[in-house]
Amino acid sequence: MKKVILAALVLVFALLVAGPAGATVYNFQTGNLGNLPHSYYMTWGLRWTHTNEHIVDAVLTFHDIWNWKSEPNNLYSHLLDQAPLGTYPYLDMGVSGDNFAGQGYQIGNWTDPVGGHSRGFDLTYRFSQLGLVGALNRYVSDGRFGFGFDPDCHYYNRGVTLQIITGSPVPEPATLSLFGLGLVGLGMIRRRK
Numbered sequence: 403m404k405k406v407i408l409a410a411l412v413l414v415f416a417l418l419v420a421g422p423a424g425a426t427v428y429n430f431q432t433g434n435l436g437n438l439p440h441s442y443y444m445t446w447g448l449r450w451t452h453t454n455e456h457i458v459d460a461v462l463t464f465h466d467i468w469n470w471k472s473e474p475n476n477l478y479s480h481l482l483d484q485a486p487l488g489t490y491p492y493l494d495m496g497v498s499g500d501n502f503a504g505q506g507y508q509i510g511n512w513t514d515p516v517g518g519h520s521r522g523f524d525l526t527y528r529f530s531q532l533g534l535v536g537a538l539n540r541y542v543s544d545g546r547f548g549f550g551f552d553p554d555c556h557y558y559n560r561g562v563t564l565q566i567i568t569g570s571p572v573p574e575p576a577t578l579s580l581f582g583l584g585l586v587g588l589g590m591i592r593r594r595k
Contacts, residue, residue, distance in 0.1 A: 482505060
């Protein structure tokens, strides 16, 4: 009986370490957002109908993005709790600064180091690397979330995509350690008898 219990515990531990098996990937895309002109800032609001699923990662990508010329520039990107569904531009008359400062979570502030021409560069933000997966799970819990983009220059691009990966949450290292200690304890008890 003890061998069966030990084998079951080892199997559960292996499944926990394996991570999000059977992950599902959802893709969202929008156009080039008017090529992100300096005189506007934009929102991209999305509906999330999979509120019973746990997000394990997300990737936001600006495809083939580049600044129209070589000059000081910024592209501010934010994860927002709420945004009107769809894409909306808001006039800011080319004023510099981040119109989304203090709202949601800043995903990044990118500067094109070259500018002036396309290099086929895709700007990619992976939420797991930024520590934003938890925030995204909280934001999508009501079925809506969004992004805010404020270009302080003119950024040509070939569209923006979002990829969301759902699956089983990966346990924290502390949880895995406690589970491992339990297995060691069971092994010691078995050895003693």
